[in-house]
Amino acid sequence: MENTNQPRYVISVAAEILGMQTYTLRYYERVGIIKPFRSQGRIRLYSEQDIERLKLAKTLLDELGINMAGVEVILNMRNRIQELMSENEALKEEIQLLREE
Template sequence: MHGYDEPVFLISVVAKVLKIHPQTLRQYEREGLVKPSRTEGKMRLYSQRDIDRIKMILRLTRELGVNLAGVDIILRLKEQMEEMEREIEELKDELANYQAANGQIPKNRSMVKKRDSYEIIIFEE
């Protein structure tokens, strides 16, 4: 069994499984929608993550009629949302750790997390 991100599938296999022409996969790569790994011989290798991304691209274009520029925007927004969700989870964990160590945050205080340095700053009113 291979890992989700492990590049193991050749372009011909992916094209056959997804019932699309290999040229379509090359176009998606040219458009920057998918970035398969390459062997030393420059052969494209796709991971399961790549295949799932291609399935999403196909769903957007075929079922919803979105053009490739629109797909690019949608995928970028999806990645930003996932990043924000990860950051929210980190903040929740950090807040829970702070509360476990110091008790509840008093109502007359605010907690701010600075994004670049990841420091917690407590302000009193």
């Protein structure tokens, strides 16, 4: 299974994929929408997950007219829901193992 959280795109490539300017990506980082990995040389590297998060942010901002604070709340809630779903699955597996004993 491919790791979608692996840093792989420099800022110029990420910007091209997203149809954004590099300064927009820097701004999104500054306001907390995204936190790209930094190489030892301090170069920003974006993962597939980062790209998907930025695509969603762009949709929320451009198409739905949600402000930046709202986008941040939505993205953070979405991450938390995904974390809770993963925890829930792990607990279900643990319960199943305990039942089998």
